[in-house]
Amino acid sequence: MNEGLTSAAARIRGCGAAVFVDVSALMELAWTGIANVTANLAREIYRALPEHSYFFARGVVIDPAALMTAIEEANGAYLEVLLENGFAQLGSIGDFSGVAAATVGLFPNIKTAHRFFDVEAVVFHDLSAMLMPELHQGWAAHVHTQALARDGESSEVVCCVSEATAADAKLYLGLDAERCVVAPLGVRPPPGEEPAQRMNxxxxxxxxxxxxxxxxxxxxxxxxxxxxxxxxxxxxxxxxxxxxxxxxxxxxxxxxxxxxxxxxxxxxxxxxxxxxxxxxxxxxxxxxxxxxxxxxxxxxxxxxxxxxxxxxxxxxxxxxxxxxxxxxxxxxxxxxxxxxxxxxxxxxxxxxxxxxxxxARYGWAAFAGTLLNAVAARLEARERAALTP
Structure with a gap:
């Protein structure tokens, strides 16, 4: 396991916290971009914190074994069918609010809850909807621009996937540097070697x-x-x-x-x-x-x-x-x-x-580790504040 992720997981356990990951993006039939980010983040967090991680979509907590099967098969339809038929559901997310001394909400895309968890972190992929609305459908540009402002304001940690995205978030949303963390995404090539000769x-x-x-x-x-x-x-x-x-x-x-x-x-x-x-x-x-x-x-x-x-x-x-x-x-x-x-x-x-x-420098474990370390720092600051007269 990545050293940064191992360290972050230890800090999360030390705070007695439970981590809830929003996997709503995995309800799509065909996974691209954000769904793949969500799948890889969920996989790494479950590996690092199997007893302290929960996964939810549409207000329902999902059986992690079923979720990991869907992730390994890259199959949103499998997860959709399970949930529609009442399988793989562990209960509503409200039922789990007291499972730990502190709760963390991780949102790999637009947030589906605000100030529900003690510490919330959102991933910002880009600000193109705000900066180049002409490259988006009108309704999408409006919805995503509103979400960027709302999600940034309501999150203790804003994870930006590049230096460029972080600079945009600070400049156009006024986010302070303390809340912004840069965590480049990863890559996970399947086993296999390149052919001796490439095709034309x-x-x-x-x-x-x-x-x-x-x-x-x-x-x-x-x-x-x-x-x-x-x-x-x-x-x-x-x-x-x-x-x-x-x-x-x-x-x-x-x-x-x-x-x-x-x-x-x-x-x-x-x-x-x-x-x-x-x-x-x-x-x-x-x-x-x-x-x-x-x-x-x-x-x-x-x-x-x-x-x-x-x-x-x-x-x-x-x-x-x-x-x-x-x-x-x-x-x-x-x-x-x-x-x-x-x-x-x-x-x-x-x-x-x-x-x-x-x-090879870009790994999903490193991405998850950077995000969780930023969250752990917030949890620790929260503990210190509670102990301070």
Missing amino acids: YAVVLGTVEPRKNLRLVAEYMLNHGDLADRIALVFVGRKGWGQSFDDVFGELTINSPWRESIHFTDFVSEADKWALLRHARFAIFPSLFEGFGLPVIEAMAAGCPVITARSSSLVEFGLPDEMYFDPFSLSDFGRAFRHMETMPKNTMARLGAALKHQA
Whole structure:
């Protein structure tokens, strides 16, 4: 177990506290982004604090054995069916309010309760809804902006997944530095080795929505049909909102040389995603704004070189400068694309190995440990205050 997580767990036990984790995000059928964060956080906390951790959704405390089974299978439907049929329910969350001297509420996403627990911590992934509302649906931007302000104000610990997100939270929400803790997300590649020789395709990661900026890739492809004979592109991600699929990719799939060299997977399982990354020549992540950038670190962990936008938190990965591009510049994207396309295979292999080594620094146990240590500090301060005349 990670040393930081072991230390944090000991401090939580020393305070006689119980930790409640909101796993509402795991009710989704297909797990992406925040659901995967929630699953990994829940797994690490249960490993570190099996006798002191509880998990809840929709006001119901869930049997941890059932939850861990759902997490290992990455299957929200399994959990949904259990709860709908009255299985895996240990009671309402109110029934557990007196199980410990102090209670902690951890919210990996928007909080579903406020000031219900003695100490509450929320994870802030990004402030894009507030800072770039045009990249979100109108109702979503409004709801998430309100939630950011409300959740930040009602939490003793605000866990920001990058330095960029922490800076935004302090600047635009007025959060004091004492409550903000930076805890980069982790990566957990499944067992398996990269192939001896990668296949001749690039993986493009991201949902079809304005923020993911897939139009930049589509425009470049339209202007460079000659590349279709040299490399294929595989788009991995769901069809989202805003720009319709046909608006972005219609011309490519009907009237261009790319018709036979472009593939769309829609949502894929975790196993399939890792297989695609491990066999790809390189990956592309053109997003305009990210709070962390899980797809980038996943590509790195798969030993897959990746080009990405020079924006927001993505610069914190410290990739070689030539692997970054201006997300608003077609020519600069083309420079980065050509750099990858023309890179010798032996150079590409060395780069992939270096990126994989770099990604190993990002672990879910370290993420959970940083969060729990910040919570433990609050619990200890609370104890000291209670003892002070």
